[in-house]
Amino acid sequence: MKKTAIILFFLITALSCSDNQQKLLPASSGNINNISVVTNDELWEGAVGEVIRENFGRPIYGLPQIEPIFSLSHIPSKVFSGFATKSRTILKIDVSENEGVFNFKNTYASPQRIIQITANSPDKIIKIINENLNSIYSTMYFNEIQEKQRRISKNLNKTQAIKKNTGVSLKFPSAYRVAKVDSNFVWIRRDIETGSVNLFIHRQTNLTEQSIIEKRDSISKIYIPGPVENTHMSTDLIYTPNTQQINVGGKQVFETRGLWEIEGQFMAGPFLNFQIKLGDDDFIMLDGFVYSPGSTKREYIFELEAIMRSLKD
Template sequence: MVRYLLSFICSVVLLTGCSSSSQKMIPAFSGSVGEVVVVVPNPDWNGRVGDALKAVYQEPQYGLPQQEPMFTVINVQKANFTSVFETFRNIVRVHIDPQMQGKANYEMKKNQWAKDQIVVELYAPDKDAMVTLLEENKSNLQEIFNLKEIDRLIKRNNKFGSQKEVETIEATLGVSMVLQKDVRIAKLDSNFMWLRIERERPKGGYMHQISQGILVYSYDYTDQEQFSDSNLFAVRDSLIGTHVIGTSEGAHMVTDYKYAPPLVREIDYRNHYAKEMRGLWRMTVDIMGGPMYSLVFLDEQNNKIILASGYVFAPEFDKLEFIRETEAMIKSITIPEA
């Protein structure tokens, strides 16, 4: 198991839009979830700079059963970067200028040409410096768009999602969440909740199953050792193994430690100490599996640990879209003030 300490400042987790009156005149962003427009000349895109850009934005997302890139990249020539592309949700612009003064750097701009848009500008005096800039800031550059996509999904769910279930959860479990539509409460009591979304989508002339679930468990905090990886795995495995049962006798959900050992990193989650985990789950006995995302954080106000674990089962489809939706619901969890 590899542990990563998040270096990117997570106060940027919920990247909020500008509220000035001038922003009211710009259009809504365009493009699909996870799409990134990269503005760079073809010779650079097909060379070392392009390889470095692809290593950042097309790196396979960890914790999926089949390889899927973090983002869908659309390469655009500078001359072709017109109003059609300016409103895209995520944009990267590459500037290589031999006359540039100072070191290579990057900056993030919000709402440049569209509401809730993020534009990343990369500056370097030459190709070598641009490649180094991308390599040294890879995680932060990925995080800018990853966190923004989560933020957009939370905003979407807040506008169109399930409200009745949110009120029931807060009154019973004592946490607040923003849920997407079609969520149903499978189980709920004062310290445990299981949310499920069951739906179908067409593919190849047939309808195919998509299942998403989130389990949330609240338990007493006694000492920091409870946040050791082994303790967190034990609690999560007990939780999913008890509640998520297969169709065959003795079948239940377990963490897949063999093919994709859980990737764990410490983060600051809304000013709470936290860890997040990515990996795979599988069913014992039954032939089923898929991606899993978990978040565990300390609720200092109530001296509790909140563990939320989400899973996806969608055997006929790519999984990134669905695990991102699940992560967004988990990352909407807040503790109401007493």
């Protein structure tokens, strides 16, 4: 009995120390989708840096302007100390005999993710990056999604309109307001200085991958009017929408990215559409779209994606 009590004491003490260490970590820093790349100047300015920029700084599909997936900030290895170590998402590249990809969580700050790639030559580093590209990208991307959702959760809109009319719930900021409600339909929007950020939710049947754009446009014709009579939002088919299958919370989802327009009007922008299967012939369509002429739109679409990924039925 005494031995058990001693073991229990040390176990509780160890857990307490771990919790205290976590609490003592400073808050991480950095804008959403900003990745700190820690490596020496020679690697950054050479072929390794080119591979990093080509893959993690490539343009996002479905935006009217060229905007990168991540904003990359180079930090030379020799100055990686102090405040620089507090970045939330870090890609660390080193020449070392210890070859591989290593993940570290909350090392210098919290929340924080460090992906370290090491090999004994630049060519081998490039080989490791190419072989592990999808997992490296996913780790960084979903680290940013989680951070965006964490920030959103600090001040949520408490409306029950979405749950009441569509049977699902979403976590979205209080800055959004309910713009329109109908049977199986809710439109929420956030007014910004240059326009608006929007999301509609529609529960429906008879959806297929091939019918996404047709259904999207039919809903928009009913519920998303243009600035003058007899105009409405529709999909810009000149810029081909891109659809791929993804997984969101264990559910099969068709994700479509593209551009919308209002015919005859100088109004257009990007959209992100999720078609989510809830059951047999039971679907939810989430459609986020942004109107913000003259400004960058990556962060608005990313915010909509973070909201859409919070769906619960």
